[in-house]
Amino acid sequence: MTDTTWDPTKPILEIENLSISFFTRLREIPAVMDFSCSVMAGESMGLVGESGCGKSTVALAVMRDLGKNGRIVDGTIKFKGRDLTHMGEEELRHIRGSEIAMIYQEPMASLNPAMKIGAQLAEVPMIHQGMGRDEAWNLARQIVADVRLPDPDRILQAYPHQLSGGQQQRIVIAMALMSKPALLILDEPTTALDVTVEAGIVDLVKDLGHKYGTSMLFISHNLGLILDVCDRLCVMYSGEAVETGDVIEVFDKMRHPYTQALFRSIPLPGADKNSHPLVAIPGNFPLPHERPKGCNFGPRCDYFQDGRCNAAEVPMFPVPGDDRHATRCIKWTEIDWDAPMTLKASKPKTPIGKVVLKMEDLRKYYSVSSGAFGGGSAKVVKANETLSFEAREGETLAIVGESGCGKSTFAKVLMGLETATSGSILLFDENVQSTPIQQRNTNTVSSVQMVFQNPFDTLNPSMNVGRQIIRALEIFKQGKSDAERYARMLELLDLVKLPRAFADRMPRQLSGGQKQRVGIARAFAGGAKVVVADEPVSALDVSVQAAVTDLLMDIQRENKTTLLFISHDLSIVRYLSDRVMVMYLGHVVEMGTTDQVFQPPYHPYTEALLSAVPIADTKVIRKRIVLEGDIPSAMNPPPGCPFQTRCRWKSQVPGGLCDIEMPPVQVLAGGHQLKCHLSAEVLAAMEPVIQIAAE
Amino acid sequence: MNTELLSWGQIIARILQQFLPVWIALIITFTVSIRYKRKLGLYGKLFDSPVGMVGFLLVMFWVFTAIFADFIITLDPIAQFGRVKNPLPGTPLVDPKDGQYAYFLLGGDHLARDVFSRVVMGARRVLTIAPAATTFAFIMGATLGLPAGYFGGKLDTVLSFLANLVLAFPVILLFYLLVTPEIRNTGIPVVLAAVLFIFPVIFFCTLFNSRFFTNPPKRNLYVGITLVIGLWAYFGLAFNLDPLGVWSMDPNLLNVFVSVVFVNSPTVFRIVRGIVMDLKARDYVAAGQTRGESAWYIMLWEILPNARGPLIVDFCLRIGYTTILLGTLGFFGLGVSPESPDWGSTIDDGRKLLSLYLHPAITPALALMSLVLGLNLLADGLREESLKD
Amino acid sequence: MLKFVARRLGVMVLTALALTFVVFYLTNLPPNLEKLARTEGSVRMTDQAVADWIVGNGHGGSVFGRYAEWIGIAPGWTLTDEKGVTRGRCIAAGSDPAAAPNYCGVLQGEWGFSTVFKKPVLESVLQKLGSTGWLMMWVMIVMVPVSLIMGVLSGMREGSRLDRSLSIIAIATTATPEYVSGVILVAIFASATAGISPILNEWGWISGRTLFLGTATSAMDGITFWNFALPVLTIALYGIGYIARMTRASMTEVMTQQYIRTARLKGVRFRDVVLKHALRNALIAPFTVIMLQFPWLLNGVVITEALFNYKGFGWTLVQAAGNNDIDLLLGCSVVAVLVVLVTQLISDIGYVFLNPRIRLA
């Protein structure tokens, strides 16, 4: 289906004034309004924006797959000069999969569980090129090898569930490449994956894009990732494109207040919770049907000017001098873009007090049985191995590691939801390791509390906000009467900076960030001394993340709380923690102060982790270390060093010690601990992964 | 004496007229509900779904029929009128007394009882027994399904085995064994009733205790009231020992009731258990646990309210199923009592002469079908609407 | 896998034991035995005579002991009366007591004697099962394809007009129990006074008085379309609606899955999306339902056989229960329980094989 009329110097994809609405029973939801952008041949275009701003909707509109209630109400989408919006089903079918391919966020869900990988791949050329079965399977084999999967023949015969998440995502990419499409749409292709796996996929996508000359529309909420992958970028806010242009130009010379605010709210290297805190964007994202008049960003904009910004729809203004750079801000010429941001008063550092929590040689093993019929041999999963550390009053201790490394198990043991297999936990000098929560006294229980990861899950959907906080007060024996508790609940809402009127709201009427605040208020109801925060902001949008992190820090300062901050996001860890503990497969592989951990010498795993995190700063030079393979399953960890299957330093250890022997803990200067066989000289010779280029 | 049969037009007109109170009640219900549907939560959303509305209409028709049955019936449903067997629809009564309705609107059965009045009265029977039995089955299923799903392990294994045991029993066989007059003399139904009926009392006591134990006076009040009312009803219903005579149940009815609850609760158990296993992984459950809440608080106040969607849907379906079951019992002559106008027994009575006289069997058959259909449509509407935003 | 089957078989045996014991216990309750004594002996027996009859026919003693005898793990009872005649559980009338075996329970293949049919239980049950087998077979042949096609068609485009109409049909049939649909079907097709038969007769299209036969008794000797269609339809209707709804639910869920969207956006034709991508995933759940349908069919069978007077297993069950024919009832319940348990086992194993996501141990 090659179209001869198309001129390759014209954009391959041209979206003009696209408006899309979803029609629900109550109202029309205008998800995308007046959106324009174009992608040239071989170019990769990034689409960034917060959750719900309409990124996926644009992508699906290009595929013309908006579902039953979605409709393109205005505008055109031209692919190679042909208008997709008025194309018939049959014609679309020939374009889908052959000229435009799409990759989604969840690899597992995108593959048919009941079909072999090979069949799913081979299907594409069989449909579009009328290729024979054997030929198609050969092609599939070749592409599978292209996406750097080991043992392609085995993989072609496998079912999706037999592959790991990273492998599945590679298959999805392979599937998209089967018919060498001209345009590839990737909707958050790595969000569900671990950072080290993500780094591999991102590299792959970039290379393949160059190799096949494919244009890409890359959707992400992660600015760092966009910088890594894309040539151009389009920032979306509430259904509109607000700024578009070359990636480097937009990053360095942003011309829209929203883009600027976005960059100020993400923790780049150099941000610091005390001297250089993040600036959250005030207010909330408007719902599609509640957009303000005029500029959508108006209510949250620092430069808002009444009578101008809210007078009429704001058009896109081209920024002269730059390459197709445009912004949707009336005042863009008037704003002083280079003015340093007005720093919030820098806050004093919290003094670190006495030890409140001490763990020694903690182990937690689970025994699980495998197999569909409940038979099979029972296996022991070592979720936590010889965990030792202490945490002090007013301190933030970060626990970092990828999924399955045992972070959450550790939290459960500490909370008393599970009891440790061996070892001791001393909480305020009281031994609690074998005391399940039911047997702990109210004091102990209320002083160790937890903030959960998923804001949509953390509150009981059928109980109003006030009741949930009051319940915590009742359980913690706070207040003497119902009235007293009610008053205390209102104070707690003040503490987390929520309006008092929220007490009567149901959780579904709150945004993600607001729910997370309620969760924090609930955790502090009994005056918690130790708070375990399990990825408290990872499910939130960047603009809200900053505000919630700030809140946690403020409360910590006031109450001298010890914060155990569990996260996989190294940027935020660097920003707020005092000490860091890095875990891999249940082992603590490195522990030290934030500076010690983020500077060489590194543990080889920490090094890889640091290099995998995309950073949205053009000045940062990052060494790329791509780890091979996936994280081994905790069910059968490798012998010797847990990291040995993916370690690039292994050859530096003489005698193949890494394969046989569990490395000892080395204590370096300043109490910096490393669990590695590498000798002191090798460690000392390590180079930093991240450098900030001199300006 | 009047010997002319009524025409079908006249019959329909007269029936519509008899149902007047029902029409009025339906119109009021629907106007009010549609006017305020946005404020009524899930119930209000029902009025956005045509399927749900039709279902609700059918169900409410029978509910109001049951409520106003005394005004609707034309003749005494148990009395026999004359010696002519199986009078056709519209047949006049042989010699009506003063003030007595003069026609068999929908004919009469083989004992010359009025089919129309029997069907209307049957609605009352069905609509008291079926929802009550289903409610008991739900409480029992929930009280056992919650801990089975929540704790898992040995408890779950044992309870699931018992549930599967009951489920593996062919229902008909079970009824033939349980619902016989002989069994009544052995006291087995009373023992079963003693077990089944204690569950609501336990359920509500635990419910209040787990929530209010932090506030003893309030707790004592709620638990106390539950205990007084619960045990009073318990002794009345299960052992016929109510000194005031408010709570009592005919032994035969008790027998049927207990059997129906017994057969239904394992399915409810399985549903509840499944939902709990899903919901217990939620963060708000973990939040409850980290606060040190008791297991029963978490099950009853954190998990159960969030399981209400699927449970309400199943409740509707199950009332329908119970109605069918009661009919089956009647069909095999195991009904509440031979005189009783319940639909199953009436169908059973009528089917023997089916090829000659249709009307005694077809009327209750259509009644039962429309009620169950209504419940199914209602459940479908509810399910669909609760899935939408 | 073997271990799993072994464990399942263990649970099955345990369940079967528990269930037969319950049946045994309930049928052997004193009032039931008294009733039996009066039907077997004479209605005007004195209470004392009844008690003697019960003991004299081996119904005395503990219920556990008698259950063990029935199973065949305890020696059968023997009694020698005043005349010196020794009778016993294992002693056939008129045969030599000394030659009789000690044990004669189910394990030895002795299922007892039916008091209603005056025949050995095994023989009558097997014979009736044969009749019911035909019924079941035709029900399955009608029900499974129709319901699956209905479910898939309505589930593949949720909310379409086709879906709406098929769903209404499915709901209507599940809302109609056999005793209602049977009555209605007879009214329409097999009544001499109502439905279509009188009309057809008048037009001379049919020679008999009714189109279909209102009873299936003649099907015992030879199955014809005219005597068997109504009973088969009666049972199948309810099941059709039920399975179709399950299939529809499963199909609609599958159709909203991400991998279906992937297939669609690969450019797969809608027909192939349904047939190649959705169908296999969508049929996993209905398979279980169809297997679990067997035990439930048993109910339908009992009602339908009673309604159409077809002397099969269900009819036998009703006779046995109505007359408290203890041995026959036990035999029937063993069969019923086995049907339930075996189909459960098949459905579990089949589920695992159909579903590639579950790994075999």
Ligand SMILES: Nc1ncnc2c1ncn2[C@@H]1O[C@H](COP(=O)(O)OP(=O)(O)OP(=O)(O)O)[C@@H](O)[C@H]1O
């Ligand atoms: N099927 C639908 N019906 C109604 N509204 C919808 C539907 N799909 C999306 N929306 C609304 O359209 C808006 C844009 O959604 P979209 O999924 O495109 O956002 P997104 O930028 O991709 O977000 P995310 O980062 O979370 O993936 C949201 O407000 C969303 O609630």
Ligand code: SF4
């Ligand atoms: S138009 Fe006004 S409100 Fe909008 S971004 Fe520009 S300055 Fe802010």
Ligand code: SF4
């Ligand atoms: S011990 Fe060996 S394998 Fe493990 S991290 Fe150190 S160098 Fe790598």
Ligand SMILES: [Mg+2]
């Ligand atoms: Mg999206």
